[in-house]
Amino acid sequence: MATMTLREEATELLQRLIRLDTVNPPGNETLAAELLRDYLAESGVAAELYAKVPERANLVARIPGRGEGPRLLLLSHTDTVLADAAEWQLDPWSGELRDGEIWGRGALDMKGQVAANAVAIASLAREGFEPSGDLIFAATADEEVGEDFGLSWLCREHPDAVGAEYCVNEGAGDRIDFGGGRIFYLCSAAEKMSSPFRLIVHGRSGHASMPGIADNALVKAATLIVRLAELGAGRAAAHADGLADDRLRLAEAQRNPGSLRPDL
Ligand SMILES: [Zn+2]
Secondary structure, eight states, X not given: OTTSOHHHHHHHHHHHHHTSOOBTTTOOTHHHHHHHHHHHHTTTOOEEEEESSTTSEEEEEEEOOOXXXXXXXXXXXXXXXXXXXXXXXXXXXXXXXXXXXXXXXXXXXXXHHHHHHHHHHHHHHHTTOOOSSOEEEEEESOSSSOSSSSHHHHHHHOHHHHOOSEEEOSOOXXXXXXXXXXXXXXXXXOXXXXXXXXXXXXXXXXXXXXXXXXXXXXXXXXXXXXHHHHHHHHHHHHHHHHHHHXXXXXXXXXXXXXXSOTTO
């Protein structure tokens, strides 16, 4: 272990994780949890497995802090979506290293980050790192389908295991390489959400013999629905324009690092 670089250590762990089939359904994430537990134990990091059913375990490990600062949770999931081997150039569970890139189902979503987080906590433990608040590593089951075997179950049944003031999770943004060793990792501090509401439209009933006295609520609602649709379309277009502008600015900054705003 001592002769490996952290990059080599993360690469090897990622390959071993990819070679475990944790396609969800059915998941079988206990395979990955046990591999991670054994890997962390080599660096003296104790890990607990929490499982609603034996074959779908979540793993939680921590470097205890001095109790003087906030806790940080490095959060990840070990299940993957399906892979049809016929659509792949090589075996989706090969974990093959080709031209400096690791191939396989889950390499990006998200066994790569599972491996990086695990190597981070293992290497910090080997260095004797003592954080002010707990540093927690959680590799959870059932993110892709969400039938309550993973984080929702863990938070509800074992809140003390994963409770934290801060959390770093997947899907935050891109890695931007500006050249010359200047690499930025974008992060996202919020996510889109639904916003349900109830709209009540009042009218007045009439009679077939005197339709003129009616004030039909459905007809009024139809106008409102059309206007809501127009409002939504306008906002979506404005949002897409904003994202496109951001992308253009980043692309320009990559071409011309001097154009980078100092506050980025
Ligand atoms: Zn994911």
